[in-house]
Amino acid sequence: xxxxxxxxHMVSRVTDDYERLALAGCVAVCEPxxxxxxxxxxPEGFHDYFRQLTEHEPKxxxxxxxxxxxxxxxxxxxxxxxxxxxxxxxxxxxxxERPNVLxxxxxxxxxxxxxxxxVLEMHVDLAAxxxxxxxxxxxxxxxxxxxxxxxxxxxxxxRRIRPERVIIDHVEEHTVKLVLDRGHWAGMTxxxxxxxxxxxxxxxxxxxxxxxxWLNSACDWGVSDPLAVPKAALEMRRxxxxxxxxxxxxxxxxxxFLSQCPKFRLSAP
Amino acid sequence: MKRMTRRQVxxxxxxxxxxxxxxxxxxxxxxxRASGREDFRARAFRRALRELNGRGNDRARRVLLAFxxxxxxxxxxxxxxxxxxxxxxxx
Numbered sequence: 605x606x607x608x609x610x611x612x613h614m615v616s617r618v619t620d621d622y623e624r625l626a627l628a629g630c631v632a633v634c635e636p637x638x639x640x641x642x643x644x645x646x647p648e649g650f651h652d653y654f655r656q657l658t659e660h661e662p663k664x665x666x667x668x669x670x671x672x673x674x675x676x677x678x679x680x681x682x683x684x685x686x687x688x689x690x691x692x693x694x695x696x697x698x699x700x701e702r703p704n705v706l707x708x709x710x711x712x713x714x715x716x717x718x719x720x721x722x723v724l725e726m727h728v729d730l731a732a733x734x735x736x737x738x739x740x741x742x743x744x745x746x747x748x749x750x751x752x753x754x755x756x757x758x759x760x761x762x763r764r765i766r767p768e769r770v771i772i773d774h775v776e777e778h779t780v781k782l783v784l785d786r787g788h789w790a791g792m793t794x795x796x797x798x799x800x801x802x803x804x805x806x807x808x809x810x811x812x813x814x815x816x817x818w819l820n821s822a823c824d825w826g827v828s829d830p831l832a833v834p835k836a837a838l839e840m841r842r843x844x845x846x847x848x849x850x851x852x853x854x855x856x857x858x859x860x861f862l863s864q865c866p867k868f869r870l871s872a873p
Numbered sequence: 874m875k876r877m878t879r880r881q882v883x884x885x886x887x888x889x890x891x892x893x894x895x896x897x898x899x900x901x902x903x904x905x906r907a908s909g910r911e912d913f914r915a916r917a918f919r920r921a922l923r924e925l926n927g928r929g930n931d932r933a934r935r936v937l938l939a940f941x942x943x944x945x946x947x948x949x950x951x952x953x954x955x956x957x958x959x960x961x962x963x964x
Contacts, residue, residue, distance in 0.1 A: 639954075681954050684950065714951060714954060715951035715952075715953065715954070715956075716942075716947050716951075717947055717948050717949065717950055718948070718949060718950070719950070720947070721947050743956065744955070745956035745957070745958045745959075746940050746941050746942050746956055746957070746958060746959055746960040747956050748941065749937070749942065749943070750941070750942045750943070750944060753945065776937055777933040778934045778937040803886065804933065807933070809874060810874050810876055813874070814874065843885070844875065844881075846875075
């Protein structure tokens, strides 16, 4: 079965992971910009990172027949420094026309601070001015509920933003309804210890339906599993779900959302 | 989407859930045997445990709420990048 990995940080993964993804049926991988695990030294570091996402990673993926797409931003973990944020945001427009860039992301909040909120508003403004899709990161653990509410308010307050062009990621049982009720798409991240397990993610699908939900591994430099999505598909099979329902969640839903960006094509350019 | 019968759910998940429940019991025993004072995480954990006996089929949501920061205003400044899993630590 073919599937799309809509959220993976491949710059942190070895090339073998691309091969494993391809062997598991993955046809495209989408990579939001994120925190490197340490704070970058300045805007030059982000410029190099955006080149890596738009020039280098598509070539690594193509070796295994995978399409590679990306999202650009400054991660909320680096948003306390408003000067750095303004400098990095000024770099982004020059990359937006590159063929694998899908939009602005993963923006959002981390600790729900005032500066994080200000930088989120700056990113939303950037996306609106350039008519870009938006991918939102919601905070971790105890900060998720509050952060999700603050993020939803920022999006609602900007009248240029169409809810169906925004995916809000890392939802769990206490945030998924908030997101779907606002008309956004919602992503569920499958992690070994935090966020969702495959069983819980499928519970959420059974409860809220499959209309605007997708699954991702968000594999990165931390404890994570690049094959989490096909493993969730196996769990759906164990529960007796139809292949058509599994394909809808793992392939057709991400394709439907991402195709709102005309650059998202699954065939080779 | 089609849901499983209760029998099917138990067949598929009972042993796994039993295993996790015993792990939680052992964790609480470990905390009980240890020296020193408990902190906000242990208190949040006990609050969350109470949700398991509640009515309704939204226990996972209520457990997550028990660990959540329920304030609504942004904090003045982020002094740490990580989260610890329970509100009340001042992070």
